[in-house]
Amino acid sequence: MQTIKIGLLGFGQIGSGCYTLLKMRSRDLAQQCGVRFQVKKIAVRNLRKKRQVKVPAGLLTTDAMSIVRDPDIDIVVELIGGVTDARKLVREALLRGKHVVTANKALLAEHGDEIFELACRRKSWLLFEASVGGGIPVIKALREGLVANRIDSIHSIINGTSNYILTRMSEDHMDFSEALKLAQAKGYAEADPRLDIEGIDAQHKLAILVRFAFGGRVKFKDIHCEGIATIRKEDIEFAEEFGYRIKLLAIAKRGHTGIEARVQPTLLPKEHILANVNGAFNAVLLRGDAVGDVLLYGRGAGSLPTASAVVSDLVDIAKRGTDRFADLTLVMRAIRSELRVASISTILSRYYLRFHITDQPGVLSKISHVLGKYGISISDCVQKIRSQGSVVPLILLTHEAPERSVREAIGVIDRLRVVRGPSQVIRIESGSPQ
Amino acid sequence: MQTIKIGLLGFGQIGSGCYTLLKMRSRDLAQQCGVRFQVKKIAVRNLRKKRQVKVPAGLLTTDAMSIVRDPDIDIVVELIGGVTDARKLVREALLRGKHVVTANKALLAEHGDEIFELACRRKSWLLFEASVGGGIPVIKALREGLVANRIDSIHSIINGTSNYILTRMSEDHMDFSEALKLAQAKGYAEADPRLDIEGIDAQHKLAILVRFAFGGRVKFKDIHCEGIATIRKEDIEFAEEFGYRIKLLAIAKRGHTGIEARVQPTLLPKEHILANVNGAFNAVLLRGDAVGDVLLYGRGAGSLPTASAVVSDLVDIAKRGTDRFADLTLVMRAIRSELRVASISTILSRYYLRFHITDQPGVLSKISHVLGKYGISISDCVQKIRSQGSVVPLILLTHEAPERSVREAIGVIDRLRVVRGPSQVIRIESGSPQ
Known part of the structure; x- marks a missing residue:
């Protein structure tokens, strides 16, 4: 039986998981592929670190490049993350004709053109199922299962940390900082949580999905990105009153001026299947022209x-x-042509708007007058009454309107004397799976 | 560029869909596979039938066997359904070294051993993604995406007709026959709806899932099967009161005495992701030992x-x-060894029990006495009070109990003088995705 020799770069959570799983399943996998997988070398940063998963000391090295250059290694599995070292190592592995498997979404999002082109030139496998949605076989669905479809849209929850925080805020009425602390205590959020809560991790993953769903190069920076740090408990409660939940969605769809691609907090109708994806779970809803909507969770x-x-x-x-x-x-x-990504200012959407206003007669009329001037019409309205003169929230939901008009109108409204503090703007996605 | 020649057996809904899709996507598919697909012959029952999808008359034939025997055909796509003719045609195709793609769940469920063995002997592809869950790539997930996992359980909604009927009963408060009529009017149910509402269609699909999830031969008849025709509007309403929805689930899991495999109406907690799969949608929830729960919808x-x-x-x-x-x-x-399927009488479950009783003092005590004698303990209870002496429903939810004891206890209770009409027994599945 043939033995396939693997070099593991990185031995953290995922690396040690791979080592364990390959050992645990070795008999089954040999039966199913007719080959044996052997982890020949593992690159680590510190040889002396105490590890939960025991490995023979001879497997470990701190010299990752030596693994990549080892002529005996068939497949390099890159799990060190980050873009600097990982990029050098993956390039070198491909240049030497090795196959590469990676979980590195940042690398593929930021240097995908280079890496994928190199793989094509060297005719090497470059597989990356683990880069989006963890164990969910979403890349395989895009590449193979739904190959007969033109993909029309993606709506996804692909950052578990943010989804965990929003779920706690919604179910346990926590505010953002409280929920973030809990996520950190539970190990769902890093000590420095910015990559997750600012939406960048989701932006990385969306860049990969967009490339393979719509077939073309995409500049990571062209994907609009908003995180969840501005979401207040009151926004979640008001959304609830209108029948919505707030989720951090990574969305991409074919629009009139190009591919729309954005990561954003979103109001979703409560009965929408994505509104019911809770905790640290991920879900990707793909719409194909033949298959309709398919969700992977x-x-x-x-x-x-x-x-x-x-x-x-x-x-x-x-x-x-x-x-x-x-x-x-x-x-x-996915590297042949450039995808045209629409500017966020050209999109159409429905909006949730929250203003903090001085509670006095005529305020609603002033604000709705501004919105009207910009062609934005209101579909729903809630104003919490306290006492004359106090500061109260005013919530408006709009019909579909151009982003540019909404931003301009908000600019004007925020300068009104009766408006206190910055306004909140959250997009609404409607519609259920078809 | 190589041309792959396809013989289509059957030109109903799916057959004409395939023909349309292959035409629509021909350029993309050629780019992606480096081959061209050509539908060379189509077997139909009636050459003169008016068809929505136009095909050159020369493609059609009523002689399906001539397609299967045509040395020029590379892949036979079997879409005629049923087990008699389909079995002969698929056997003949495989014997002649052709590859076969089929959507025929009945054939694979009832004659899978024979068909899969023949494919192995002839070293031909026999693919069947369309046989379970329509366009959802669930077979591919089992075969490839989750290949590193030992699958521990399957919970699935794989009959759209039943799910549509139960959704209408639940959301629109229809009774069963009303919802069935609507399903027929909408084209979700056949004129003869038995295959769907008696659970047999789901039983066929579960047989295929079990074979490939757990890896072994399985006798279709060993899969326990209950349909939805006995579910009353009141059951759905009582379930709702306790926080549950009723779904027709196809379940398989590793149990103590073998693989448990059954199709059954099931009470699911409202917040369970499968409880929120509505209308004609399907969903398959797979639990793998490495990946945890994965849902495809x-x-x-x-x-x-x-x-x-x-x-x-x-x-x-x-x-x-x-x-x-x-x-x-x-x-x-999947054909090497026989899977041991546990008898339904050996399983453990929680139960929803509905009795119609004469409303008089001591009835609850009589019934709970019988249950207690069989070691069944009650977790929840609702009794609707009308007037002394009238017939009212009594609903009990039990803790986990052996199926055998529950059936015996129900046998005794149904013979009590205060119990009117047959009792309802529906199993409860608890637990959310992990």
Whole structure:
């Protein structure tokens, strides 16, 4: 039986999960692929670190480049994260004709053109199921299961940390900072949580989905990104009153002026299937022109769930044979042309607007007058009454309106004397799966 | 560019969907597989029938066997359904070394051992993504995406007709026959709806899932099957009061005495993700030991959704090359050994029990006395009071109890003088995705 030799770069959560899973399943995998996987070397930062998963000391090295250059290694599994070292190592591995499996969304989002082109040139497999949605086989669905479809839209919850925080705010009536602390205590959020709560992690993943769903190069920076740190408990409560929940969605769809692609807090009708994805779970809703809506849901992070995706990529390579050329048709399509990403100012959406106003006669009329001047019409309205002269929230939901008009109107409204503090603007997505 | 020649058996909903989709996507598919698909012949029952999808008359034939025997055909796509003719045609195609793609769940459920063995012997591809869950890539997830997992359980909604009927009963307060009529009017249910509402269609699909999730032969008849015709509007309303919805689930899990596999109406907590799968949608929740819970959701039927799955199978074969041997490792695993299916009488479950009783003092005590004697303890109780002496429903939810004890206890209770009409017994599944 052929042995496929693997070099693991990184031995944190995911790396040790892969090592464990490959050992645990070695007999099954040998039966199913007719090959044996052998982890030949593991690159770590510190040889002496205490590890929960025991490995023979001889496997470890601090010299990652030596693994990539080892002629005996068939597949390099890159799990160190970040873009600097990972980029050098993945480039070198591909240049040396090795196959690469990676979970590195930042690398693929920011340097995808270079990396995918190199894989095509060297005719090497470059698989990355673990980079989006952890163990959920969403990349495989896009590449293979839904191959007969033109993908028309993606609506997804692909950052478990943000979804956990929003779920706690909604279910346990916490405010943002309280929920963030809990997420950190539970290990769902990092000590420095910015990548997650500012939406950048989701932006990375969306860049990958957009590339393969719509087939073309996409500049990571063209994807509009808003995080959840501005969401207040009161926004969640008002949304609830109108029948909505707030989720951090990564959205992409074919629009009139190009591909719309954005990460944003979003009001979703309570009965929408994505509104019911709670806690640290991820879900990706894809709309294909033949299949209609397909949702994939599961754990988007964690040691063994992510390892499950990495190992499925290894099996895919093994089944096709490491000596044969990779199937690169979809990758080629994903670097051939540039996708036109629409500017956020050109989109149409419904909006949730929250103003803090001085409670006095005529305020609603003043604000709605401004909105009217910009062609924005109101569909729903709630004003909390306290006592004359106090500061109260006023919530308006709008019909569909151009983003540019809404931003301009808000600029004017925020300068009104009766408006206290900055306004809140959250987009609304309607419609259920079709 | 190589041309792959396809023979379509059947030109109903799915067949014409495949023909349309292959035409619509021909350029994309050629780019992605480096081959062209050509539908060379289509077997129909009646050459003169008016068809919505126009095809050159020369493609049609009433002689399906001539397609299967045509040495020029590479892949036979079997979409005629039923087990008699389909079985002969698929056997003959495999014997002649052709690859086969089929959507025929009845054939694979009832004659899977024979058909899969033949495919292995002839080293032909036999793909069947469309047989379960329409366009949802669930078979691919089991075969490839989750290949690193031991699958521990399946909870699924895989009959759209039943789910549509139960959704209408729940949301629009219809009774069963009213909802069935609406389903028929909308084209979700056949004139003869028995295959769907008696659970047999779901039983066929579960047999296929069980074979590939747990890896072994399974006798279709060993899968316990209950339909939805006995569910009354009042059951749905009482379930709602306790915080549950009723869904027709196809369940399989590793139990103490073997694989538990059953199709049954089930009480699910309202917040469970499957409780929120409504209308004609399907969903399959798989639990893997590494990945945890993964849900796949989408349209389980319909012309283009199902065609999407058939075409993805064609692409899978094309990409591997029709002249190469098929990857049969998983198929071989699925016929190698016999799975031990546990008898329904040996399972443990929680239960919803509904009795119609004469409203008089001491009835609850009599019934709970019988349950106690059989070791069944009650977790919740609702008794609707009308007037002394009238017939009222009494609802009990139990803690976990052995099926056998529950059936015996119900037998005794149904013979009590105060109990009017047959009792209702519905199993409860608890627990949310992990």
